[in-house]
Amino acid sequence: MGCALSATAATQPGGFVIGEHVFYRGAPQQGWSGRLVFGASGQVVYVTFRGSVAVMFGGGIGRVTVEPLELCRTVPRIPSGFSFDDIMYYGGPAREYSNGDAIQFGQQGSIAGLCCLRGDPPDGGQRLAVLFPGHRMAKALQPALLSSQPPTIPGGYSVGDRVYWCGMNWTFPNGDRLKFGSEGEVAGRSCVGDGLDDRRVAVSFRGNRGAVAMRLPEISSQYPVIPGGYNVGDQVYYAFPNWKSPNGSTLQFGVRGKVIGRSCIGDGKDDERIWVLFPGLSYGCICLEQISLEPPMIPGHYNLGDPVYYCGPSRPVGSSDQLLVFGSLGEVAGRAASGTQLSGQRALADVAVVFPGSLDAVDVRLLEISRGMPVIPGGLSHGDRVFYCGGDRAFGNGDRITFGSRGEVVGRSCQGDGQDDERVAVVLPGNRLASDLRLEECSGKAPPNLLVWLEERLAAAERKAACPTPRRARSRSRGGDSLPGRPSPSSLLALVEPDASPQASRWGDGAGAAEEPTADSSEVVPLSVQTPSRAVQFEGLAVIGGIPAASPSVAGAAAEQTSVITELAIVRRTALAADLGDLAAAAQRAALAQVELGRRSGDLALLAELRRAAEEGAGGGGGDAFLDGSWQQELWSCANSALEEVAMPQVLTSAGSEGDVFGQLAVRDWAKARGFSEIVGQAEELLQSSQLPDSLLQRQMADRLSGSEPESGPEAARVVEQMQLLLNETYTGWGGFGKLTRTRDRPDEKVADHLEVECVVHLRNKESYLNYCIRRQVIACEMPEYSRRDWNVRTSSSASLSSASVSSPSSLSDAGGPGCGASPHSGPTAAQPPSQDFPKSPGEYPLSVLDPSFNEHYLWHGTGPAEARGIAERGFDLGQAGSSRGALFGRGLYFAESCLKADEYVRPDAEGRFPLILCRVTLGHVNYCDAEDPWELRESLRFSCRHSSGEHHSVIGDREKIRQTFREFVIFDAHQAYPEYIVWYRRK
Structure with missing residues (x-):
């Protein structure tokens, strides 16, 4: 067959030399004495002058001359998870070969090796050699064309179905062309191999040379309509x-274009858009509201490019920090984008104007612009500071204006009712928007009766402190000493104040002999606080020697403290603006007195409300925006410290009765850091009684804040298995459409067949966990008896959870799952020793015990990879609430019982994995909402849970009932959810 070359002279591809041991990886062929198949090994005999290699194969095959690409020096492997001789099915369009062979969609064959023809890459490329019955030779096919199961065509299509092209006219590089409405025939599956083939179909169009992979939105079984x-x-x-x-090109208002097709993006909004070609500007997918058959007109007889001045109050522009200021000069850029009138409603704006420094046009009403420089009535100028002299007013967005408030003039009124020359726009402290005030309501000096009014506000604060709301009254009626898991007053205060005597737990004059007053005590302890002009009498807000003290009239009662703090904040801020420093300091001391009242009375609900008021002090979350600066920080620090000191003994008691090792460790570490030695001792006793091995205790001691460190050890597979079962059971909707259920929040129409768990991260964040346990204690105090109902939450009733999360002596958290789910009235008990044949420590078996008496459930939360890791490290952030695709039931944290719903909000990491967070969520008293359109109710829903006068702790939005989609579970306190697991999965 040709002369052989010496080993030293061999320079052919592959560099094989005589005597070298090699393996065969090509398609089957006949040898001298037997059949040569994939994986056979042999020894190089010689190399021909053409570069072929003669190999002596064992096993009776004999000598065979092969191409260098068909050989390798190590045992060959077939890529894409296939193996030699696997049965496979062809999923591409029909093919015919010059030798008469043909393959059809769905035809069965077997893997015969790798394709190793001349011209293929040296590593064998990605093509496989597949042998079909009746064929004389194996066929070279891409792995994407093959599947281990009979293939199905996406979209419910079958081979031969007639379809039509819905997009614009298109020309392919090979010269094939498509026109809107072109008719084609389904030829098989798309086999591009880029991970998106389940969203495409292979179609052969008439007159074109080959099948084309078309996205499902680009074709239709009916002739398309624009x-x-x-x-x-x-x-x-x-x-x-x-x-x-x-x-860099600009699409200008009024430019003429030509319709070239319908939108085929596939986001559920293609019926609202069309493709339009604009001469010199290429083509664009344009919403129907953005085009017209007639040349468009700008309201107010303005023309494109006209200069105009902004007359309205200064306001932010878009989502940026840029501020549109009164008097700014801009240029008309067209009709306002929000200018279309819908359902008979008044247009939101009329004209689009580009102002200096802004990238996009700003929509304004005609009343907010003028051709000449605008003037503010009353001789006022932008930036002037004025006092408000009118009556108190509140607005639907949470803004309020109060007598004596001092604000800044930011523009003129633009209401268009004929009285704009009698009003001025003023931004008052703590408000989101400017308020239109009448000129007679504004003054450059403080009102003469301001001091008397402020004193009356202080008196109003006292009255509110003495009148508890229903939710707070429940806490008082149950008695401070009967809070869930709470020690007696004497033992509690001994823990909180180690040096205090037992008499310190009683209210009175400090003599130790006074009895605790009843809830309806009318005894009053007055106090005088000197102001610049007179003494102000405080009743029930006592300050003794500069240290706040509780008075009997409100001792033990959790009053409507958010409103009380608001009253005090109004007094403080108004007094500071009027240079009444002593009165402002008195209001601040009175607020801190409420903290001390909660501390001494052991009133968790009161302290929780005070901390929340301080958290919202900057205006975040629609809270008491009158709190500001250092006072907000001081109030939060005092309230948080008092809340923790009162709650930790109760949390430890619950952790002991539950056998919650993680909770015991968290309380112990907290007490160590703050020097509460008695609490440390009690926690150590509970930990010793747990009888857990040292290895498990050590494992619990360290926080686990990484959102990407999966479980390890012998139980890792068990955790993954249980999470996979939970995903399988909840990957559906219960409104009648099953896996086909989707909402507008899903960015595309494609839903994976199933979710496959890759790994599970079990989080251990002591700080987040303690905050969760404290919040649960508060909710347990506030829950009305009638609200303890079963909401049939599917995650909790799932078979994969129900056997593991029931509260029973043999429940898994007896050995230390991070749980504090004791019965609301359980007393402190030592942990039961764990079962020797069923270890149940976190990381060993996943699920914690839940307490249905105040609606505690496992729920899913979908998010992105970076956000998931942030939640693992810092817990949930209510400041980010509503930053995702929607907040239909108010700006809060949203959870789902269906992982199909939560999957709508996830995003992949660099490896193509998605994160779902499985959280313990305490719903408490649920505000059930089945309104058809809850958008207008969202603020009231939030108010019912956030404000102390509200009755509820969470909202269930029943879209399953109204829209046959999903129920949504919303909380408005970040401490009401504990992120316990991050489940990393792939869509299949």
Whole structure:
């Protein structure tokens, strides 16, 4: 067959030399004495001058001359998870070969090796050699064309189905062309191999040479219709503000274009858009509201490019920090984007204007612009500071204006009722928006009766402190000493104040002989606080020697403290603005007195409300925006410290009765850091009684804050298995559509067949966990008896959870799952020793015991990889609430019983994995909402849970009932959810 080359002279591809041991990886072929198949090994005999290699194979095959690409020096492997001789099915379009062979969609074959033809890459490329019955030779096919199961075509199509092209006219690099409405025939599955083949179909169009992979939204079984009644070739005009594209070109208001097809994006909104070609500007996918058949007109007889001045109050522009200031000069850029009237409602704006420094046009009403420089009535100027002299007012967005408040003039009124020249726009402290005030309500000096009014506000604060709301009254009626798991007053105060005598737990004058007053005690302890002009009498807000002290009239009662703090904050801020420093300091001391009242009375509910008021002091979350600066920080620090000191003995008691080792460790570490030696001792006793091995205790002691460190050890597979079962059971909707259930929050129409767990991260964050346990204690105090109902939450009733999370002597958290789910009235008990044949420590077996008496459940939360890791490290952040795709039931934290719903909000990491967080969530008293359109109710729903006068702790939005989609579970306190597991999964 040709002369052989010496080993030293061999320079052919592969560099094989005589005597070298090699393996065969090509398609089967006949040898001298037997059949040569994939994986056979042999020894190089010689190399031909053409570069072929003669190999002597064992096993009776004999000598065979092969190509260098068909050989390798190590045992060959077939890529993409296939193996030699695997049965496979062809999923591509029909193919015919020059030798008469043909393969059809769905035809069965077997893997014969790798394709190693001349011209293929040296590593064998990605093509496989597949042998079909009746064929003389194996066929070289891409792995994407093959599957281990009979293939199905996405979209419910079958081979031969007639379809139509819905997009614009298109020309392919090979010269094939498509026109809107072109007819084709389904030829098989898409086999591009980029992970998106389940969203495409292979179609052969008439007149074209080969099948093309088409996305499902790009084809239709019916002849396509362009939305809006348009036809290809219709002339339209762009009717929105000037828009600058990423490539630098500008689409100007009024430019003429031509309709070229319908939108095929596939996001559920294709019926609202069409493709339009604009001469010199390429083509664009345009919403129907952005175009018109007639040349568009700008309201107010303005023309494109006209200079205008902004007359309205200064306000932020878009999502940036840029501020649109009264008197700014801009340029008309077209009709306002929000100018279309819908359902008979008044247009939100009329004209789009580009102002200096802004990238996009700003929508304004005609009343907010003028051709000349605007003037503020009353001789006032932008930036002037004025006092408000009118009556108190509150607005639906949470803003309020109170007598004596001092604000800043930011523009003129633009209501268009004929009285704008009698009003001025003023931004008052703590408010989100400017308020239109009448000129007679504004003054450059403090009102003469301001001091008397402030004293009356202080008296109002006292009255509110003495009148508890229903939710707070429940806490008082149950008695401070009967809070869940709470020690007696004497033992509690001994823990909180180690040096205090037992008499310190009683209210009175400090003599130790006074009896605790009843809830309806009318005894009053007055106090005088000197102001610049007179003494102000405080009743029930006592300050003794500069240290706040509780008075009997409100001792033990959790009053409506958010409102009380608001009253005090109003007094403080108004007094500071009027240079009444002593009165401002008195209001501040009175607020801190409420903290001390909660501390001494052991009133968790009161302290929780005070801490929340301070957390919202900057205006976040719609809270008491009158709190500010150092006072907010001081109040939060005092309230948080008092809340922790009162709650930790109760949390430890619950952790002991539950056998919650993680909770015991968390309380012990907290007490060590703050020097509460008695609590440390009690925690150590409980830990010793747990009888857990030292290895498990050590494992519990360290925080686990990484959101990407999976479980390890012998139980890792068990954790993954249980989470997989939970995903399988909850990957559906219960409104009648099963896995086909989806909402507008899903960015595309594709839903994975199933979710496959790759790993599970079990989080241990002591700080987040203690905050969760404290919040649970508060809710247990506030829960009305009638609200303890079963909401049939599917995650909790799942078979994969129900056997593990029931509260029973043999429940898994007896050995230390992070749980504090004791019965609300259980007393302190030592942990039961764990079962020797069923270890149940966190990381050994996943689920914790839950307490249904105050609606504690496992629920899913979907998010992105970076956000998941942030939640693992810092817990949930209510400041980020509503930053995702929607907040239909108010700005809060949203959870789902269906992982199909939570999957709508996840994003992949660099490896293509998605994170779902499994959280313990305490719903408490649920505000059930089945309104068809809850958008207008969202603030009241939030108020019912956030404000102390509200009755509820969470909202269940029943869209399953109304829209046959999903129920949504919403909380408005970040401490009400504990992120316990991050489940990393892939969509399949």
